[in-house]
Amino acid sequence: MHRADDICPRPESVESSGTRPLAAPIYPTSVWICESTDQAERMLAGDEAGYVYQRDAHPNADIFADKCRLLHNAERVAVAASGMSALAAAMLSQTRSGDHILVGRRLYGRSQLLLTQEAARCGIDSTVVDTDDRNAVEAAFRGRTRLVVVETIANPTLQVADLHGLAHIAHRHQAKLLVDNTFATPVLCRPLDCGADLVLESVSKQMNGHSDVMLGLLAGRAADWSRVPLVLSAWGLAASPFDCWLASRGLATLHLRVERACANAMRAAEFLRGRATVRQVDYPGFPDHPQHDLALRQFGSRFGSVVTFHLEGGR
Numbered sequence: 001m002h003r004a005d006d007i008c009p010r011p012e013s014v015e016s017s018g019t020r021p022l023a024a025p026i027y028p029t030s031v032w033i034c035e036s037t038d039q040a041e042r043m044l045a046g047d048e049a050g051y052v053y054q055r056d057a058h059p060n061a062d063i064f065a066d067k068c069r070l071l072h073n074a075e076r077v078a079v080a081a082s083g084m085s086a087l088a089a090a091m092l093s094q095t096r097s098g099d100h101i102l103v104g105r106r107l108y109g110r111s112q113l114l115l116t117q118e119a120a121r122c123g124i125d126s127t128v129v130d131t132d133d134r135n136a137v138e139a140a141f142r143g144r145t146r147l148v149v150v151e152t153i154a155n156p157t158l159q160v161a162d163l164h165g166l167a168h169i170a171h172r173h174q175a176k177l178l179v180d181n182t183f184a185t186p187v188l189c190r191p192l193d194c195g196a197d198l199v200l201e202s203v204s205k206q207m208n209g210h211s212d213v214m215l216g217l218l219a220g221r222a223a224d225w226s227r228v229p230l231v232l233s234a235w236g237l238a239a240s241p242f243d244c245w246l247a248s249r250g251l252a253t254l255h256l257r258v259e260r261a262c263a264n265a266m267r268a269a270e271f272l273r274g275r276a277t278v279r280q281v282d283y284p285g286f287p288d289h290p291q292h293d294l295a296l297r298q299f300g301s302r303f304g305s306v307v308t309f310h311l312e313g314g315r
Contacts, residue, residue, distance in 0.1 A: 013290070017247060024063050026245045030054045046229070056233050062245035065217070067251055068201075073193055074219035077229050079244055083182060083202025085174040085237040087111055090178050090198050091147070092235065093227040097123030100145040102175075103292040106154035111180065115149060130159060130249030134169065141173045148175055152191060153183035153304050158282045160291035163298065167195025175226065182206070185305055187258040188299045197224055208250035209257050215243045261305030269307045301315040 023150035032051040034040040042048040043117045044056060048275040051057050066221065080086040091114070103126050116126045129140045131150050148170045150161040163179060170177040176197035182188060183204050191199045201207055203215035216239075219226065228256035232238055262285075284295040295303050 004072065011308045013122050024041075024245065024248065026061070027059045027241050029058075031287060036101060044118055054227070055236065055238045055243070058241050058244075060241040060248070064244045064248045064251075067248065068186075068217050068219060071251075072199055072219040073190055074199070075222045076225045076228070077080065077217055079203075079233055080216040080218060080232060080237045081243075082214050083180075083200060083204060083216035084110060084114065085239075086200040086202075086218040087114060087180070087234075088235065089218055089228060089231050089237055091115060091119060091124070092122075092177060092199060093147045093231045094178075094198070094224065095119075095124050096303040098104055098144060098148075099124050100142045101126045102131075102137065102140050102145060103128045104150040104154070106131075106157050106159050107151055107157045108180065111149070118284055131166060132159060134165065137166070137169055143177070145173060145175045147178050149178045149180070151180040152189050152298075153284065153306070155180075156185055157307050158183075158284055158289075158304070158306065158308050160284050160295045160298065161290075162294055163189075163194035163196055167197075171195070184299065185254065185258055187255050188257065188262075188302055192219065192221075194298065197221065203247050206258060206261070207254060208247045209253065210246070210250055211245045211279045213246045213250070214232075215239050215247050216219075258305065262302040265305045265307050266303065269309075272307065272309050277312050278309050279312045280310040282310075284301070 031053055034052060037049065043050040043052050051059065053188065061079040065079050069077040078089065080089055101115055101119060101124060105110055105128050112128065116128065119126055127140045130136050148166060150166060153160055167177045176199040176289045177194040177195065178200065179191040181191055181199050182202040182205050198218060198220040201217045203217055204213055207214065265283065266285050269281050269285065272278050272281045282288060283303065284291055286292060
């Protein structure tokens with residue numbers, strides 16, 4: 001007779017039936033059984049495919065990352081615990097103490113804080129610059145400028161970044177262009193195709209679309225990727241299997257949701273423009289928006305799902 005204290009702690013296993021699930025299962029395990037310590041070392045070093053510890057890699061992250069790699073035309077994608085984690089991974093993997101970053105003036109507040117105040121704690125200097133002003137951007141470069149960081153569509157002011165132009169300037173100074181594509185998603189824009197070197201998404205927003213996930217991703221090219229996995233592991237920035245699984249579900253309707261959200265945003269913007277209590281409506285879909293022509297070139301006929309407006313009285 002088998003003892004309960006012998007049966008209950010045994011690792012679980014399911015024999016393969018020769019079929020595979022249509023929907024990917026969730027893999028909540030934190031550790032994986034390896035054949036030997038040598039095999040574990042090879043896997044952790046990236047010399048052999050497989051999983052050892054959830055913080056370093058797991059199937060649900062790989063499933064989600066593979067879809068996002070195709071969406072972004074990227075060679076590499078890493079999944080992180082949040083959009084801010086993805087930004088931190090980009091900064092820490094591409095810079096070191098003594099380096100310099102150009103930070104878009106209209107960048108999301110927390111992103112700007114990370115790239116200025118928090119980066120300074122790591123010995124990384126920064127300059128906040130108006131990335132719509134090419135002369136100002138050119139003048140802000142230093143000998144150790146490594147990154148230029150902008151948003152495709154600024155949060156929340158909705159200025160549109162000239163990705164081709166900024167990539168050209170950055171590369172002329174041997175720097176890389178990092179683009180936060182959260183407000184556009186890869187449905188509207190693929191920044192790597194516009195010359196960017198790295199792209200991040202806050203998956204928590206439109207890419208997941210159901211307000212039940214905290215997740216981020218970083219996409220780029222193999223040549224820029226050598227330190228990314230180590231940074232994600234060493235700094236504890238990895239994403240959970242359940243969040244990755246939920247986000248994979250969300251991707252199934254991404255294209256439909258973005259199309260509808262853009263159409264709704266255009267209608268909302270037009271409605272708000274007709275209100276006496278609204279002083280100003282900012283939306284790249286309006287022909288009189290300062291970057292409307294640029295938005296047309298980069299996004300086609302869709303201009304994002306967010307509308308910004310100002311009420312009479314200064315609010």
